[in-house]
Amino acid sequence: MAHTIRDIAAALGAEAMGNLDLTVSRAAEPQMAGPQDLALAMDPKYADGLAKGRARAAMVWQGADWQALGLEAAIFAPRSRVAMAGLSQMLDPGPQIASGIHPMAVIDPGAEIGEGAAIGPFVVIGAGVRIGSGARIASHVSIAEGASLGADAMILQGVRIGPGVTIGDRFIAQPGAVIGGDGFSFVTPEKSGVEEIRGTLGQRDEIRQQSWTRIHSLGSVTIGDDVEIGANATVDRGTIRDTRVGSGTKIDNLVQLGHNVQVGRDCLLCGQVGVAGSTRIGDRVVLAGQVGVSDNIFIGDDVIAGGGTKIFSNVPASRVILGNPAVKMETQMEINKALRRLPRLAATVAELQKLVSKL
Template sequence: MKLAELAQKLSCRLEGPPELDISGVAGMEHAEPGQLTFLANRKYIALLKSTRASAILLEEGVAIERDRTQPPIAALRSANPYLAFAHALELFYDAPRYASGIHATAIIAGAAKIGEGAHIGPYCYIDEEVEIGRNAVLHSFVTIYRGAKIGDDFVAHAHSVVREHCRIGNRVILQNGAVIGGDGFGFAKRRDGSWYKMAQSGPAVLEDDVEVQSNACVDRATVGETRIGRGAKIDDLVLVGHASSVGENTLLCGQVGLAGSTKIGNNSILAGQVGTAGHLTVGDGTVITAQSGVPSDVPGNAFYSGYPAVENRQWLKMMAALNQLPELQKRVRELESQVERLKR
């Protein structure tokens, strides 16, 4: 594809030869001549000097400096280079397509309703009273329990599960091993100390454009529902506890754990391994950094870190003070020795 055509399709301002041929995309370190790369994080700006790519997506105002040993590099200027790169990937990556049809080994209940254009792979199981919209793709060993309702353009990768009576919107993607609507962790203690399992009657609800990645679990509720808002993205190995709610366009990164009845607002980000106690609220637009522990409510538009999670600036000061503790301890001991000598 000519660079001028690529710039037009990506709505970018071109700096460089319009007739330059671009054959693919790659990261800055691995790009070869003829490929397009991107710079979205200034942390990697040093690679701009040495990348072998022929063209780069980057913001307005970013100066291009090259090693003397490297040829000039063309620029596609964009207000959002990372998003432009995402669109560029789609231009060069030929994603697999799946013909409609039902594999002979799939088991579909007589009362199930499946929309036109569906691809149902080997050994799938679809129970009674299930409804699935148009153009669904179910890869091998997908299981849909009784009474689940699923919208159009559903994609379920191998070994993903949708439990009974759960509701899933349009354009939802379940990666391998995702479990939607598994039983919440609900038990009542008996007098003898044993645990009585409570029925988990409330479904999990995934709104439109949600993606749940590999081996993540969205548990069903004891009563009510567990809800994932429109456009939310849930990373690998995340647990959303029973009766929790996750707001629209929120990101839960790898190994995040939400205890039961946690409420996460819209447009928030919980980085890897963040854990929340149950029955708390995190406001809209909040970012909580990796491995933080959240024991209580967090306001909207906040930036929190640490355990117990506090405002990021306060946490940085605490960590700076913590690093000084050995020296402070040494000074205190010296002062104590001086005081003892003065007493004599």
């Protein structure tokens, strides 16, 4: 769908100059842009790319001499990534799911489907499910009995939503996400080796046989409004109380949230984050890629954990952490510097040992 420069600028709340009636149909990198594209050149380093492309219009940095860049129209982006968010929303048509209910969907008679919902083929919806208005559900999705989705949900291919899961408005689930699978919770009749070494920090009196008994998950999952969950991410149901994800939180691909985990509002959990059971995470927490979080701990509001951090104990609010085990980021930087100096230090010690032996 084509949009005028005027309409795009108005939607973004941005200033525009030149031929505002010029239309564009998609966004493109500057060097690859054609006459019908809006080139994205929000930094002066992309000026050379504009010269290589054939764009007539571009989104440019504040103060850019758009006419000298050979453009007929320009939109000025005061904050480039925010402008990108608005522009991408305008240009993304979303999944192509025909309105109404596909004849190959299987929907229990007791389910409630909201007005304007679009449900694709091979979708299975169980008894007592409630689907909000305007929901879009792609093929091969299953929604188990008693689950509830708010308005304007977008559930993509192959998503699995377990029984009793409650989800707010404007929820997005990418392909393959599983919400409400059983929690990973097992116990041994006698004290297990894991319990023993937790208390002794590695010392074991004896090695003995043990077998595992499942603790069944009686809770479910509760998710707030405006939450997004990435492809193949998993959120386990709670043991007794629900696992919870607060409104506005965004969860990346391949993230695992264990049973009873409580995640606050507006958090960002990046790819391959793993959070073990019964951990509580505050509001606006950012966990970068491959962060691992131990069970039964608390992470305070506004904590930021750098990539690969391993968190084994409580973290106070507003702290920035890094490393394995997690420490303050500035401390980890000093540790890294010291590690790089170890070969030189070892050589110095070896020389000192030679001198001492001669003495």
